[in-house]
Amino acid sequence: MAQKLAAGNWKMNGTEASLAEVDAMLAAYPAPGCGVLICPPATLLDRLSRRIGTGPIATGAQDCHMNTKGAHTGDISAEMIKDAGGAYAILGHSERRTDHGETDAIVNAKTAAALAGGLVAVVCIGETEAQRDAGETLDLIGTQLAGSIPDGVSGQTLVVAYEPVWAIGTGRVPTLEQITEVHDFIRARLQERFGADLGGAVSLLYGGSVKPSNAAEIFAVANVDGALVGGASLKAADFGAIIDALQNA
Numbered sequence: 710m711a712q713k714l715a716a717g718n719w720k721m722n723g724t725e726a727s728l729a730e731v732d733a734m735l736a737a738y739p740a741p742g743c744g745v746l747i748c749p750p751a752t753l754l755d756r757l758s759r760r761i762g763t764g765p766i767a768t769g770a771q772d773c774h775m776n777t778k779g780a781h782t783g784d785i786s787a788e789m790i791k792d793a794g795g796a797y798a799i800l801g802h803s804e805r806r807t808d809h810g811e812t813d814a815i816v817n818a819k820t821a822a823a824l825a826g827g828l829v830a831v832v833c834i835g836e837t838e839a840q841r842d843a844g845e846t847l848d849l850i851g852t853q854l855a856g857s858i859p860d861g862v863s864g865q866t867l868v869v870a871y872e873p874v875w876a877i878g879t880g881r882v883p884t885l886e887q888i889t890e891v892h893d894f895i896r897a898r899l900q901e902r903f904g905a906d907l908g909g910a911v912s913l914l915y916g917g918s919v920k921p922s923n924a925a926e927i928f929a930v931a932n933v934d935g936a937l938v939g940g941a942s943l944k945a946a947d948f949g950a951i952i953d954a955l956q957n958a
């Protein structure tokens with residue numbers, strides 16, 4: 710059985726003042742009925758992790774280098790993420806695939822490094838609008854899944870986020886039928902590759918313009934175990950409403 714997870718990706722947003730939003734989330738959700746994760750910018754990971762302490766919100770990074778150390782200016786390793794209190798790493802977000810030219814092979818190597826370093830890997834996949842219009846969505850998702858996820862994962866250490874590129878930060882959301890089709894496909898592919906139990910235990914998140922107003926209907930879709938949330942994770946009130954919807958799903 711996959712764990713329910715509400716994951717926030719703060720992207721390149723947030724400074725010291727933003728930590729007050731997490732204080733409000735901790736006050737509102739002392740014992741949430743689902744997993745809650747916040748991935749702040751790297752500059753805040755240590756501060757945020759210390760602030761949460763043993764509280765019920767996990768923290769993570771938005772990337773993880775494929776090597777353990779060395780001459781990689783600006784990058785951070787799995788060991789550094791753990792040292793800063795993080796337990797998760799987002800890998801292969803479409804913004805990194807686009808801005809930094811990350812291929813499936815690179816995402817695969819980064820995911821392997823995150824797992825070897827003891828982190829839970831949140832691997833992102835998703836089609837562009839042109840790929841959807843060309844009828845290539847499932848082919849592309851199958852290719853990204855096969856290419857971005859290394860062997861040797863477990864249901865507890867892998868999370869897959871389906872994020873249609875055209876829905877990220879745009880306010881546009883696929884239909885529930887479209888989400889169902891892709892999530893069912895991902896579940897089937899994971900079970901084919903890793904077996905029914907392990908493939909069934911991987912949390913499948915939907916990401917792309919999730920908001921308080923649409924969260925409940927998205928969480929009602931079979932094989933949607935939660936959400937990866939960008940903009941709406943920055944404010945305690947909005948992210949709290951999404952946590953509420955997931956708890957009640």
Ligand code: PEP
Pocket residue numbers: 718872876877878879916917918919937938939940941
């Ligand atoms: C994201 O960046 O992972 C994301 C889903 O962003 P938003 O919720 O803002 O669309």
